[in-house]
Amino acid sequence: xxxxxxxxxxxxKSFGSNHVLRGVDxxxxxxxxxxxxxxxxxxxxxxxxxxxxxxxxxxxxxLFDGKDVTKDQGKTREAMRSRIGMxxxxxxxxxxxxxxxxxxxxxxxxxxxxxxxxxEQAIENxxxxxxxASVAELRPAEISGGMQxxxxxxxxxxxxxxxxxxxxxxxxxxxxxADAINDLILEQxxxxxxxxxTITHDMASARKVADEIAMLFEGKIIWRGPASEIDxxxxxxxxxxxxxxxxxxxxxxx
Amino acid sequence: MSDASTTKSGGFPNPLAWTGRGTLALxxxxxxxxxxxxxxxxxxxxxxxNLAQLWKQIIAIGFYSLxxxxxxxxxxxxxxxxxxxxxxxxxxxxxxxxxxxxxxxTRELGATITGLMLAGRVTAGIAAEIGAMKVTEQIDALKTLxxxxxxxxxxxxxxxxALTLPLLVLIADIIGVMGGWLVSVxxxxxxxxxxxxxxxxxxxxxxxxxxxxxxxxxxxxxxxxGCYQGSKSSAGATGVGRAATLSMVGAAVLxxxxxxxxxxxxxxxxx
Numbered sequence: 001x002x003x004x005x006x007x008x009x010x011x012x013k014s015f016g017s018n019h020v021l022r023g024v025d026x027x028x029x030x031x032x033x034x035x036x037x038x039x040x041x042x043x044x045x046x047x048x049x050x051x052x053x054x055x056x057x058x059x060x061x062x063l064f065d066g067k068d069v070t071k072d073q074g075k076t077r078e079a080m081r082s083r084i085g086m087x088x089x090x091x092x093x094x095x096x097x098x099x100x101x102x103x104x105x106x107x108x109x110x111x112x113x114x115x116x117x118x119x120e121q122a123i124e125n126x127x128x129x130x131x132x133a134s135v136a137e138l139r140p141a142e143i144s145g146g147m148q149x150x151x152x153x154x155x156x157x158x159x160x161x162x163x164x165x166x167x168x169x170x171x172x173x174x175x176x177x178a179d180a181i182n183d184l185i186l187e188q189x190x191x192x193x194x195x196x197x198t199i200t201h202d203m204a205s206a207r208k209v210a211d212e213i214a215m216l217f218e219g220k221i222i223w224r225g226p227a228s229e230i231d232x233x234x235x236x237x238x239x240x241x242x243x244x245x246x247x248x249x250x251x252x253x254x
Numbered sequence: 255m256s257d258a259s260t261t262k263s264g265g266f267p268n269p270l271a272w273t274g275r276g277t278l279a280l281x282x283x284x285x286x287x288x289x290x291x292x293x294x295x296x297x298x299x300x301x302x303x304n305l306a307q308l309w310k311q312i313i314a315i316g317f318y319s320l321x322x323x324x325x326x327x328x329x330x331x332x333x334x335x336x337x338x339x340x341x342x343x344x345x346x347x348x349x350x351x352x353x354x355x356x357x358x359x360t361r362e363l364g365a366t367i368t369g370l371m372l373a374g375r376v377t378a379g380i381a382a383e384i385g386a387m388k389v390t391e392q393i394d395a396l397k398t399l400x401x402x403x404x405x406x407x408x409x410x411x412x413x414x415x416a417l418t419l420p421l422l423v424l425i426a427d428i429i430g431v432m433g434g435w436l437v438s439v440x441x442x443x444x445x446x447x448x449x450x451x452x453x454x455x456x457x458x459x460x461x462x463x464x465x466x467x468x469x470x471x472x473x474x475x476x477x478x479x480g481c482y483q484g485s486k487s488s489a490g491a492t493g494v495g496r497a498a499t500l501s502m503v504g505a506a507v508l509x510x511x512x513x514x515x516x517x518x519x520x521x522x523x524x525x
Contacts, residue, residue, distance in 0.1 A: 049394070052394075052397075052398055053397075054394050054397060054398070078400060081397075081398060081399075081400045082400060084398070086395070086398040088391045088394065088395055089391070090390050090391055092390060092391040092392050092394065092395035093392075093395075094387075094392055094395070095386075095387075095392075105399050105401070106399045106400060106401075109304075109399070109400070109401050109406070110399065110400035110401065155399075
């Protein structure tokens, strides 16, 4: 069996008396696309932040390519970060930098690539996400939300990562732009041969980009299966979520 | 939520529990601030340095503060000369205006006024900028892109403030003394040449050095409070606004407290 590129084993995380993750077990194999579904406040973002090392779990283990990175903020974690890409929900582009400096941030700061070479690579990656060189010198505030997501995607793929995380990649976009972003994600992930972990509550996005889908509910993975099986999961929680019904075992968080 | 440890039977807060909880929270905050300060100072004093960011911050903190520091200094110097003249007049000691103005400005007011003005302009600005970066996930993005926020964000601001504050204080000293001279010569009928000669004769390098050493410490305090409050800003506009307010108030109080401690120290060692 292929060794998973990312494994979460019994991960728990609480904030005071709020137990957000209650033993999450999940893994993703190289080259596979896993989508984690879950309602608002289900702990999807906390799970992602633990996997990225932005939070430290209270219990459990996180393995990247077989190496334990649960509490490590040193060289092992740095090695992991050099092999991952991340697209944040808000894009998280740096306001003070131009679009190309955002895309080439890692090349300029961590990899110490010459500015002229880094700019060339940034423009090349902007083209991959259907953005022209004309946006390279603009600031993030000067481009639309959809374009910001494309820039963030270009930043996530520029180092040809082995694993890319997507946090609600289509949130706040109109359906057409959202579909275009999904197409780009799919195209770039396949082109890189990378594994992808996407957290979303957008079913259209999940159906489009997922090889496998998992459902996070009350801090645990309650169902996991191939994307093609999502409509025949046999799980009431999943069915309610997939069909977007207010009635069912999941109570809306009003 | 009320519980037995925090409320008496009548529902009033238990003062002992309230005091205890407040004390623990205070020590926890001091501990967090100390850890943050230590990590920032270590990142600022050890390579690699981010020179591009450092230069950007020197311009933002130092250069753009010149107008506010200059204006504050000239008015403080002028008001100081007027008050010393009025007070000295009661004892027939008006002739000491130039001496006391230069002593007051170089040892105390140049550094303190600069520190307080920058606590408002710079600290709040740093806290708001870093707070906004935090709530829009830009600090998380920095980490995932292998950039350490302590080296990329906090250390350049810390170093820039520590390096530029003494220069700003030096300028404030010159402009402040000039403010005193302007009022003395044009409003109080002092002779210009005599005023300048008295000022230069009375001024010592130690007095200037005292103000500059204070400025380095104030610079560190100003940058640290902005970075610290910004880094723990909670979500939303309210969180960022609160971080900016807390940083400004904290920096202003700490600048005044540090000023008193440093003044005591310099008096003790005879400078």
